[in-house]
Amino acid sequence: MxxxxxxxxxxxxxxxxxGNTNAQEKEKSKxxxxxxxxxxxxxxxxxxxxxxxxxxxxxxxxxxxxxxxxxxxxxxxxxxxxxxxVPREKFKGHWAGCDIGFNGYMTSDFSTDLPSDALFMDLNGSKSVTFSINFLQYNIGLQRHKNNFGMVLGAGWTFYNYRTDQPYTFERDTETGQTIGVPVPAERSVEKNKITTSFINIPLLFEYQFPSSEPFHRFYISAGPYCGFKIGGHTKLVYKENGNRTKDKGKDDINLTPFQYGAMVRVGYRFINLYASYNFSTFYTENRGPELYPFTIGLSLVQF
Structure with missing residues (x-):
């Protein structure tokens, strides 16, 4: 036997x-x-x-x-x-994966009530959705004999959708250079109006997992700063006029900020994973539009 x-x-x-040797064929010296x-x-x-x-x-x-x-x-x-x-020997954080959430923004005093000069930016919160693919994660353990505390450095692509449904177009004033809302002609019935942007975001998160004695089912919380670089953006207006449905898509410069930075928090346990982020940078380039600070709240649907 x-x-x-x-x-x-x-x-x-x-x-x-x-099987493992085949994966190592190129490492001849090892x-x-x-x-x-x-x-x-x-x-x-x-x-x-x-x-x-x-x-x-x-x-x-x-x-x-x-x-x-x-x-x-x-x-x-x-x-x-x-x-x-087998319990993992090294620290592994929670960043890589796919996220989905809802967008919003606040004024400088952390209010969601917009001032009169920014009413053309009033959001339809239920349709202002964001989606992220966090494709890169690098883990740095900060303990010698444990694996439940460390840093996570990563990168991800995020698509932001700000839906207003307001009867205004977003334009850059030729005299002042500021972004303003221009009323849509009354004969046009607005169905959809939005601003979309996409960023490559780079976070640096500190993560703690507990209890340390349970290697597979831990609660985790991570927090830290992030920055992002804009790689695209446009506006889209959908309306009906004389029974005809029309889509106007614009790629003109409306002063969207090319660089964002802020703070992020992520928490989770097993398949329940939540995150929130808040920008310290404004939605528009400083002094080129209403002073609004974006935030996002959402779920991590898939983790790599």
Missing amino acids: KKALKIVLLAAFTLAVL SVVSVEEKNGKSIVKAPGVKVEVDEFNDTITKITIGSRRFEVIEDYNRSRIRMVR
Whole structure:
């Protein structure tokens, strides 16, 4: 029984090593397999795979592949195999993935009530949606013997949609250079009116996960600054006139800020993940439009 079992285990290990060796073919200068013997144990390591054999223990063999470990246990003259998850050894934060949320903005005194000169920017909050693909994440652990506190540096693409539905177009005044709202002719029935922008955002978040004794189901909270660089933006007006439906899309410069910065908070537990961000920079270039500070509240739908 033992001999057959060992043959099966050896075959499984060989296949795992071969699979991982293929992924490492370009690293010619690195050793693929290492063997170590100490205290009656034999340990074989390869990229992504580890096998431990201990004839003096009930658990005679442990095969670790990625985050899964298969343990061969012998007791009462029988053998059985169980699978366990291996706690990660390094800190891993929560940034990479896909987010969806709702946009808004506040005045300098943190009010959502807009002043009279900014009423043309009054939002339809339920339709002002943002979507993000956070494609890059770099984890930096800040503890030597634990993995539940660290920094996260990342990058992501975010599409912001500010829906107003107000009967105004967004234009840049030729005399003052400021962004103003120009009334739409009364014979046009406005169905949709919005400003869209897209940014590459770069956050630097400090994240704490607890309890530290639970490696798989931790609550986490992260917070820190971020900055973003605008890569696009346009306006869109949809209206009906004389029974005809018309779409006007504009890419004129209306003083949208090319650089944003602010603070972000992210919290979550298992599949429930929330985030909020607030810009310290204004929606328009300073002194070139109403003084409004964007914010976003949303959910992380998918995490990488």
